[in-house]
Amino acid sequence: MPQKSTNKTPIRKAALLSVAPMMDWTDRHCRYFHRQLSKNSLLYTEMVTAPAIINGDRERLLGFDATEHPVAVQLGGSNPAQLQQATAISCDFGYDEVNLNCGCPSDRVQSGYFGAVLMAKPDLVAECVSEMKAAANVEITVKCRIGVDDQDPQTVLPNFLAKVSAAGVTRFTIHARKAWLQGLSPKENRDIPPLDYDIVHQMKAEFPHLHISINGGVTTLEQASGLIEQGLDGVMIGRAAYHQPADILCDADELIFSDEKGQGVDAAIQTMLPYIENHLLKGGRLNQITRHMLGAFAGKPGARRWRRHLSEFAHKDGAGPETVLEALAKMREIETA
Numbered sequence: 001m002p003q004k005s006t007n008k009t010p011i012r013k014a015a016l017l018s019v020a021p022m023m024d025w026t027d028r029h030c031r032y033f034h035r036q037l038s039k040n041s042l043l044y045t046e047m048v049t050a051p052a053i054i055n056g057d058r059e060r061l062l063g064f065d066a067t068e069h070p071v072a073v074q075l076g077g078s079n080p081a082q083l084q085q086a087t088a089i090s091c092d093f094g095y096d097e098v099n100l101n102c103g104c105p106s107d108r109v110q111s112g113y114f115g116a117v118l119m120a121k122p123d124l125v126a127e128c129v130s131e132m133k134a135a136a137n138v139e140i141t142v143k144c145r146i147g148v149d150d151q152d153p154q155t156v157l158p159n160f161l162a163k164v165s166a167a168g169v170t171r172f173t174i175h176a177r178k179a180w181l182q183g184l185s186p187k188e189n190r191d192i193p194p195l196d197y198d199i200v201h202q203m204k205a206e207f208p209h210l211h212i213s214i215n216g217g218v219t220t221l222e223q224a225s226g227l228i229e230q231g232l233d234g235v236m237i238g239r240a241a242y243h244q245p246a247d248i249l250c251d252a253d254e255l256i257f258s259d260e261k262g263q264g265v266d267a268a269i270q271t272m273l274p275y276i277e278n279h280l281l282k283g284g285r286l287n288q289i290t291r292h293m294l295g296a297f298a299g300k301p302g303a304r305r306w307r308r309h310l311s312e313f314a315h316k317d318g319a320g321p322e323t324v325l326e327a328l329a330k331m332r333e334i335e336t337a
């Protein structure tokens with residue numbers, strides 16, 4: 001069921017801090033949980049390929065809850081006509097932004113000729129985004145790398161930004177490391193080769209009219225604020241936001257968006273209970289939601305008890321909101337012990 005926008009933070013403001021698109025991780029349940037922690041941050045879907053949207057189960061692939069706004073869908077593909085169709089469908093679902101993936105190095109993505117290989121095809125990307133724009137009632141954005149394989153980022157990245165922005169994209173998220181298309185697993189490729197933040201700052205200086213967010217290796221909110229203070233328009237955080245959601249998101253509304261402080265992780269967990277109830281009523285299972293909440297108390301006393309209780313019981317038949325409350329009680333036992 002398409003979800004039209006409700007009262008929400010304007011997209012460019014929300015882009016000050018975003019949670020990265022992460023396959024198998026940032027599904028609708030994860031996003032719903034993250035939204036309870038920060039009402040302003042921009043959330044991204046996992047990458048969904050254009051052919052999957054055109055031919056697949058759209059509600060399963062694109063359905064989301066209105067609470068998730070502001071929320072962006074990330075598309076994978078390199079066929080302009082397919083991307084146009086997938087964009088139109090995504091806009092009908094009510095997404096606030098449509099993002100094209102030009103950064104993912106996985107084999108499956110390479111064989112479909114999209115993701116990071118597109119760094120070497122700026123003309124094709126320009127054609128794709130121009131078709132996407134023609135079908136969209138929201139902003140089209142691009143997430144890219146600084147280059148791939150033996151490309152020289154100093155040449156490739158400005159050329160890529162110039163060509164793609166000439167086709168009408170004015171907001172980019174740059175994952176500040178090269179993608180290695182051969183010889184590294186996608187997982188290794190998230191830490192190797194080294195990050196190069198300088199080139200992202202340099203791109204902001206060379207293209208001051210573009211909205212540029214940086215991504216890669218940001219692990220604290222203070223680091224994110226520092227990058228914004230240095231003149232970047234936004235910071236996208238992936239793994240740290242997933243593994244330590246409270247550390248990254250709970251203070252984001254206050255520190256990054258100068259808004260009221262978020263409700264905090266305990267209150268967020270309470271607001272998850274009716275959502276969980278509703279999911280179970282529709283035939284879902286508890287662990288489909290709680291697997292994204294395991295890191296809620298990362299680094300806090302009792303975190304291990306919380307995680308362990310949910311890991312042990314949330315997949316069992318009959319597990320529900322009370323399982324979450326039991327996990328909270330277990331965690332507090334340790335706190336007071």
Ligand SMILES: Cc1cc2nc3c(=O)[nH]c(=O)nc-3n(C[C@H](O)[C@H](O)[C@H](O)COP(=O)(O)O)c2cc1C
Nearest residue numbers: 020021022023046047101175216217218237238239
């Ligand atoms: C499990 C996982 C899945 C990912 N899936 C996607 C994806 O679907 N699309 C994408 O553009 N990047 C994907 N990425 C890359 C992240 O969006 C991000 O660029 C990368 O993790 C670097 O940011 P970080 O250091 O803050 O984690 C994925 C990363 C992880 C850890």
